Amino acid sequence: MAVTTTSVAGIVAGRNPLEYSASSPYTVFLFQAVFIILFCQIVHYPLSKIRQPKVIAEVITGILLGPSVMGHIPKFTTTCFSADSITGLTLMANVGIILFLFIVGLEVDIGFIRKNFRVAISVGIINMAVPFGLGCAVARGLYNEYHPENTSGEAIKFTTFMVFIAVAMCITAFPVLARILTELNLLKDRVGTIVLAAGITNDLLGWILLALSVTLANAGNGVNTVYIILLALGWFLFMTIPVRITLRYCLTRFTRDLERGSPSQLSMMFILVMVFISAFYTDIIGVHPIFGAFIVGVIVPRDNGFVVSLTEKIEDLVNVVLIPLYFALAGLNTNLGLLNRGIDWAYVVAIIVVALVGKISGGFAAAKMNKLLWRESLSVGVLMSCKGIVEIVVLTTGLKAGIISQRVFSMFIVMALVTTFLTTPLTLVTYPVSYRTKVQRFFNGEINWDGTPTKDALDSDAGAGAVVPGSTTHLLTLENMAKFRLTRLVVVLYDLESVSNIMYLLHNLSFTNSGRSTDDFKSPVQNYDVDIHALHIKEFTERTSHLIQASTSTTNLTSTGKKRADGVAERRPQGSLLNVLKVFTELNHIHYSSQQLLSTEKNRPQTIFDNVAEPSDFVVTSAKASQVIESLAVESASQATPSSPGSTTMSEFLDGHPSSQALYRGLFEQARCHVGLLIKTDVVSAPARGSTEKGYESEDDEDVKFGYDYSYLGINHINLVLDATTEITKHDLLALHLLLKMAYNYTSLTAINIFLGYSADDAAEFNQLDAFVQSIGGRKVNVVRISNPMPGRLVDDVLDRIPEATFKNGLFVVANNVASFEGAVLDDNTRELVAQSAMHGFNVLAVRAFGN
Structure with missing residues (x-):
């Protein structure tokens, strides 16, 4: 075949790069791919601000690029999306949808259905049955009005059309549903559990019914239909029994990838070949290639996060490049201009109403049968009405099979967009x-x-903080201080630095050190062991691997590898952060458990407190002093000019800055247990080991010793700032308790100092607190009284008396006694300590007890 000069030389020789050429079809495809992908991102950006899934942007992109909008621009369609070029675009888009359905199969957790079998079956089936029946009724009117024909020009049988319309009405988009549940922090709520189980069931049944409708459309007669169904059933059994068993055996014994939790290149090759073989088989028997790919995804083992690692290897190519092409093609096939009659839009409204009423009423009835409250039940129905990505695949399949016309396809595309768009806001209204x-x-x-x-x-x-009626171990009062106990330390980790920052707290809050001499320290607080539960929080994104990880029930991960009391095998924690902490706790013989969690920025505090077992737990995390100071500067500026145009409030600042700022505000504000924030100084200092300096004379002529013994845990003196000029709060008492417990276990501390600010006007309460701290004996404990400090000047009075050289490598414990989080996150004393810590190199532990 002759090759023209322009096709070789390109635009230099005058070639039009957008003119389709059979010898180089990839040129136009590359332009189309870039155009569609970037356009999707532009459309998705504003929609993401109102929590809308990306599929809406992808379909809207296709509609905008299609005959409904930009198709009216002269020569736009013939230039950018010519009829000849659509073939290559369709090929790549269908490869993407095959891989996407494989990933959808990976999301289906059969074990989760088994665990919630009764709920999954009852809610899943009833939620499908009601809209299925209503869909059959609507199908009669649609069939009479639009007379669909197949690709050969013959009229589609009503039964085939009816089954397809009913399936389109009753389907639930499980991938989008799971993402909405994660976004709204409902995965561990009982509503979320029911919806997740029912969604998986709905997904499985929906694909089976869709395969049936496609089979009916492709079969020429009843005998062929039976043959196709038998061939499809035989393939399903072959894949789910011998192939599944063989795959597990190879991954366990041959490649050992299942044990590592990550597929090797050899395993990836075999699994992807299986996907294409299965898709090829289901296509040639007259079903659809997507069903074969889906089956392979379902049979892949889920042990040790294997499906998560597998998804991570292919999801970016599929979700970023190929899937937008598929949904853009769906939009290109949507021509809203065809809906040019009143009866067309009447059917659009009817389809939307029937879809919403059918799914919501079916979910509501099924949830009430499972004894949920009425608003919980209504929320189940609303969530199950989500269509999204799966609905578009179903509709496109029906259009390609000739079951529905382009006009009906356009109607249902509008319905899918509306129902998906409404799912999140309706859920927030019904289940706030x-x-x-x-x-x-x-x-x-x-x-x-x-x-x-x-x-x-x-x-x-x-009982001033009691959380267990009748139990004195949870009462936080001076009289009960010796009996007070923390139930568990819940440690929130983000990166390796957060592990090292917080480790010295864990070392001395969690276990009893029997090596301390009673001459060094005599505490009225009894020592006790505390378990550690670590939470590694990772950012939840639109990645499918994150969705699978978030929706998978993997709790109670421990370092023991043994079985829990309920007989479920405990799994070792995954991730380097949790492994570092696991080794640390094993060396110190501390009982340890851990979880790796995914959460959106706004839901982090809620996610943390969902994993708190008792109000008497102590949640502790860390932040850099520079981050806290930055937010305090914005807070001060916004409070100084609250009505100035363009001013930024503290809440607005924290909402716009992810990382730890929004987290520690949420921790203090939404606390369901005791909370501590370790604010780590950015100043690095390591003075000579063993150097010492004397401090100053207190009002009682007691020597306050400050020195350095740069211990491997990072601090050498602990200080408590107690403000007794006002009412002593439970937050102050918690700070005192933590100081005493840490002090008891720090054998290398050079000083333990309690700075007690008091006012003569409130002598009774001060005397009680003073008597308590005076009962603490030992040569390393110093009580420093500061009388009548100026308002807001207690910290300055404390720091003014400390020699500059002795600031570094110390820890100040202080109660965060902020009255309302509307105006400030930290109280005055804590704010001042944090500000000084960045300059002088000490750390601050701000604590807040459970309750107001």
Whole structure:
């Protein structure tokens, strides 16, 4: 075949790069791919601000590029999306949808269905049955009005058309649904559990029904239909029994990839070949290639996060490049201009109403059967009405098979967009966070249904922080300080630096050190062991691997590798951060458990507190002093000019800055247990080991010793700032308790100092606290009284008395006694300590006890 000069020389010889050439079809394809991908991102950006899934942007992109909008621009379609070039675009898009359905199969957790079998079956089937029946009714009117024909020009049988329309009505988009549940932090809520189980069931049944409808469309007669169904059933059994067993054996014994939790290149090759073989088989028997790919995804083992690692290797190519092409093609096939009659839009409205009413009423009825509250049940129905990405695949399959016309296809595309768009806002209306909190407190026995506290809750409130009625180990008062206990340390980690910053706290808050001499320290607080539960929080993104990881039930990961009391095997924690902490706890014989969690920025505090077992747990995390100071500067500026145009409030600043700022605000504000924030100085200092300096004379002529013994845990003196000029709070008492427990275990400390600010006007309360701290004996404990400090000047008075050289490598414990988080995140004393820490090189532990 002759080759022209322009095809070789390109634009230099005058070639039009957008003119399709059979010898180089990739030229136009590359332009189309770049155009579609970038356009999708532009459309998705504003939609992401209102929590809309990306599939909406991808379909809208296709509609905008298609005959509905830009198709009206002269020569736009013939230039950018000519008929000849669509073939190559369609080929790549269909390769993408085959791989995408394989990933969807990886998302299906059969074990989760088994664990929640009754709920999954009842809600899943009923939620499909109601809209399926309503879809059959709507199908009659659509069939009579639009007379669909197949690719050969013959009329589609009504039964085939009816089954397809009913499937399109009853389908739920599981990938989008799981992402919405994660975004709204509902995965561990009982509504989320039911919806997740029912969604998986709905997904499986939906694909089976769709395969049936495609089979009916492709079969020429009833005998062929039976043959196709038998061939498809035989392939399904072959894949799910011998192939699944063989695959598991090879991954376990041959490549050992299942043990490592990550596929090798050889395993990837075999699995992808299986995907294409299965897709090829289901296509040639007359079903559809996507079903073969889906089956392979379902049979891949899920042990040790294997499916997560497998998904990570292919998801970016599929989700970023290929899937936008597929949904853009769906949009190109959508011509809203065809809906040019009143009856067309009447059917559009009817389809939307039937889809919403059918799914919501079906989910509501099924949830009520499972004894959920009425608003919980309504939320189940709303969530199950999500169509999204799977609905588009179903509709495109029906269009290609000739089951529906382009006009009906356009109607259902509008329905899919509307129902998907409404899912998140309707869920927030029917199941707001305030209602979820009320339900949780009601089932915990804290309040009656009318919102009034229960008798037990009132009794425990009378105990100044009691969280277990009748148990003195949780009462936080001076009189009960010796009996008070922390139930568990919940450690929140983000990176390796956060592990090293917080490790010295864990070392001395978690276990009893029997090596301390009683001459060094005599504490009224009894020592006790505390378990550690580590949470490694990773950012939840749109990656499918994150979705699989977030929706997989992997809790109670421990370092023991043994079985829990319920007989479920415990798995070793994954991830370098958790492994570092595991080794540390094993060396110190501390009981340890861990979890790796995914969460969005806004949901981090909620995610953390969802993993708190008791209000008497102590959640502790760390942040850099520079980060905190930056936010305090913005807070001060916004409070100084609250009404100035363009001013930034503290809340706005934290919402716009992810990382730890929004986290520690949320931790203090939403606390469901005791909370501590270790604010680590950015100043690095390592003075000579063993050097010492004397301090100053206190008002009681006591020597306050400050020195350096640069221990391997990073600090050499602990200081407590207690402000007794106002009412002593439970937050102050928690700070005192933590100081005493840490001090008891730090054998290398050179000084333990308690700075006690008091006012003569409140002598009674001060005398009680002073008597308590005076009962602490030992040569390393110093109590420094500061009388009548100026308002907001207690920290300055403390630091003014300390020699500059002795600041570094110390820890100041302080209660965060902020009254309201509307105006500030930290109280004055804590704010001043943080500001000084960045200049002088000491660390600050700001704590807040459970309750107001």
